[in-house]
Amino acid sequence: xxxxxxxxxxxxxxxxxxxxxxxxxxxxxxxxxxxxxxxxxxxxxxxxxxxxxxxxxxxxxxxxxxxxxxxxxxxxxxxxxxxxxxxxxxxxxxxxxxxxxxxxxxxxxxxxxxxxxxxxxxxxxxxxxxxxxxxxxxxxxxxxxxxxxxxxxxxxxxxxxxxxxxxxxxxxxxxxxxxxxxxxxxxxxxxxxxxxxxxxxxxxxxxxxxxxxxxxxxxxxxxxxxxxxxxxxxxxxxxxxxx
Amino acid sequence: xxxxxxxxxxxxxxxxxxxxxxxxxxxxxxxxxxxxxxxxxxxxxxxxxxxxxxxxxxxxxxxxxxxxxxxxxxxxxxxxxxxxxxxxxxxxxxxxxxxxxxxxxxxxxxxxxxxxxxxxxxxxxxxxxxxxxxxxxxxxxxxxxxxxxxxxxxxxxxxxxxxxxxxxxxxxxxxxxxxxxxxxxxxxxxxxxxxxxxxxxxxxxxxxxxxxxxxxxxxxxxxxxxxxxxxxxxxxxxxxxxxxxxxxxxxxxxxxxxxxxxxxxxxxxxxxxxxxxx
Numbered sequence: 175x176x177x178x179x180x181x182x183x184x185x186x187x188x189x190x191x192x193x194x195x196x197x198x199x200x201x202x203x204x205x206x207x208x209x210x211x212x213x214x215x216x217x218x219x220x221x222x223x224x225x226x227x228x229x230x231x232x233x234x235x236x237x238x239x240x241x242x243x244x245x246x247x248x249x250x251x252x253x254x255x256x257x258x259x260x261x262x263x264x265x266x267x268x269x270x271x272x273x274x275x276x277x278x279x280x281x282x283x284x285x286x287x288x289x290x291x292x293x294x295x296x297x298x299x300x301x302x303x304x305x306x307x308x309x310x311x312x313x314x315x316x317x318x319x320x321x322x323x324x325x326x327x328x329x330x331x332x333x334x335x336x337x338x339x340x341x342x343x344x345x346x347x348x349x350x351x352x353x354x355x356x357x358x359x360x361x362x363x364x365x366x367x368x369x370x371x372x373x374x375x376x377x378x379x380x381x382x383x384x385x386x387x388x389x390x391x392x393x394x395x396x397x398x399x400x401x402x403x404x405x406x407x408x409x410x411x412x413x414x415x416x417x
Numbered sequence: 418x419x420x421x422x423x424x425x426x427x428x429x430x431x432x433x434x435x436x437x438x439x440x441x442x443x444x445x446x447x448x449x450x451x452x453x454x455x456x457x458x459x460x461x462x463x464x465x466x467x468x469x470x471x472x473x474x475x476x477x478x479x480x481x482x483x484x485x486x487x488x489x490x491x492x493x494x495x496x497x498x499x500x501x502x503x504x505x506x507x508x509x510x511x512x513x514x515x516x517x518x519x520x521x522x523x524x525x526x527x528x529x530x531x532x533x534x535x536x537x538x539x540x541x542x543x544x545x546x547x548x549x550x551x552x553x554x555x556x557x558x559x560x561x562x563x564x565x566x567x568x569x570x571x572x573x574x575x576x577x578x579x580x581x582x583x584x585x586x587x588x589x590x591x592x593x594x595x596x597x598x599x600x601x602x603x604x605x606x607x608x609x610x611x612x613x614x615x616x617x618x619x620x621x622x623x624x625x626x627x628x629x630x631x632x633x634x635x636x637x638x639x640x641x642x643x644x645x646x647x648x649x650x651x652x653x654x655x656x657x658x659x660x661x662x663x664x665x666x667x668x669x670x671x672x673x674x675x676x677x678x679x680x681x682x683x684x685x686x687x688x689x690x691x692x693x694x695x
Binding site: 214225235242262265266281323335338365369 | 428437457487550552553554655658661664667670671677678686692
């Protein structure tokens with residue numbers, strides 16, 4: 175008599191095990207919200223299937239009705255029913271509390287790390303020659319102006335770095351300048367943190383607006399020096415191969 | 418028909434229990450505390466007396482502390498490559514009328530030119546941490562600075578919106594008392610939470626705003642004070658909030674939810690029994 179209900183329970187359990195433990199063996203782990211969504215879909219499908227006809231309804235819901243009404247229950251079933259009746263209101267109370275309780279956490283940090291640059295800084299080419307001389311000059315300028323924050327080893331660990339939030343970029347990390355075009359770096363160095371759009375949270379940035387102190391040529395040479403020193407290459411267009 | 422009603426009630430009950438059950442099982446955990454989110458200043462609510470003029474009061478030992486690293490001011494000329502003060506410990510208390518914020522930091526010598534400052538954003542607009550420096554793509558607002566210097570012996574309420582615009586306010590609301598002992602400065606800043614001055618940062622319990630710090634070591638090096646003006650130790654913006662008074666009405670709603678759930682259970686159970694015996 176508990177056949178359909180038991181089947182439903184088994185289907186739900188198998189579904190959960192599959193998406194929580196088995197699927198991640200082939201893909202990345204699923205976020206909790208997605209797992210919840212899939213479980214709800216499974217649950218709804220089960221409900222629709224088992225309530226499609228009068229007979230299947232009474233077969234499926236029969237045990238549930240008997241359990242809730244408590245008719246002719248004894249022993250373990252009676253205890254279980256009491257337990258469910260006790261836990262349900264407690265769950266409701268708990269959910270009410272968590273939804274109404276004020277949060278103690280500070281606002282979440284939703285800063286965009288690499289926001290889009292203004293149009294005039296897109297697609298610019300580095301006008302300085304790609305020579306050891308330029309790189310040497312660029313690295314000298316870097317040492318004087320950039321290393322206090324970005325570090326002598328281009329790793330974001332300069333002596334002044336520890337006090338800033340967000341911290342100075344670590345150029346040796348492949349997620350920073352290796353992901354960007356030289357044109358982008360030119361914008362960020364020239365216009366500084368105050369040049370960021372609102373999603374970049376310019377009010378937090380300690381990056382100086384170097385255009386007041388450094389010429390464009392110096393900035394472009396710093397860019398060459400920085401890539402060389404950090405052992406990274408800028409993101410660039412693929413070169414067409416000759417057929 | 419009675420059985421249809423029972424069916425509907427039963428379905429609703431099942432779906433509700435199913436929703437509650439699954440949302441409980443699958444409820445997401447609170448977001449992991451990253452470095453930036455976990456460090457903020459909390460100004461705790463107290464019902465006891467506020468140590469507004471006593472940086473050495475024993476009350477401060479009972480208040481949880483937040484600690485922030487500082488950097489030498491390398492953001493804007495005139496830069497300084499190294500500053501004495503490396504980090505600061507911050508504690509805050511309020512009694513819904515006034516607040517008191519204690520800053521504590523290491524400074525080997527007590528000097529007349531030693532100084533400390535707290536900076537706040539004003540109102541709803543964002544301001545750059547360097548004196549509300551102009552931003553190119555965002556309309557920035559002003560900052561409110563509370564500045565204390567040992568030689569003055571008191572605090573000054575100041576405003577700025579960009580470099581070289583720092584000036585004392587007409588309405589002075591801030592007080593400060595400092596004490597140096599064994600290489601440690603302790604300075605308590607106090608002010609009413611709300612001042613009615615539009616140039617001031619209003620501290621509304623429950624609302625998050627931002628605070629930054631600056632410290633000057635007035636030590637003489639070769640006869641000159643090295644840290645003055647823009648040459649100082651600074652911090653970035655950190656979140657700050659005055660703790661709101663507890664809201665006990667939540668518990669009323671929790672009890673209401675409990676009562677409704679129990680009533681719901683009893684109604685459904687009774688209906689099902691009646692349906693059966695019909």
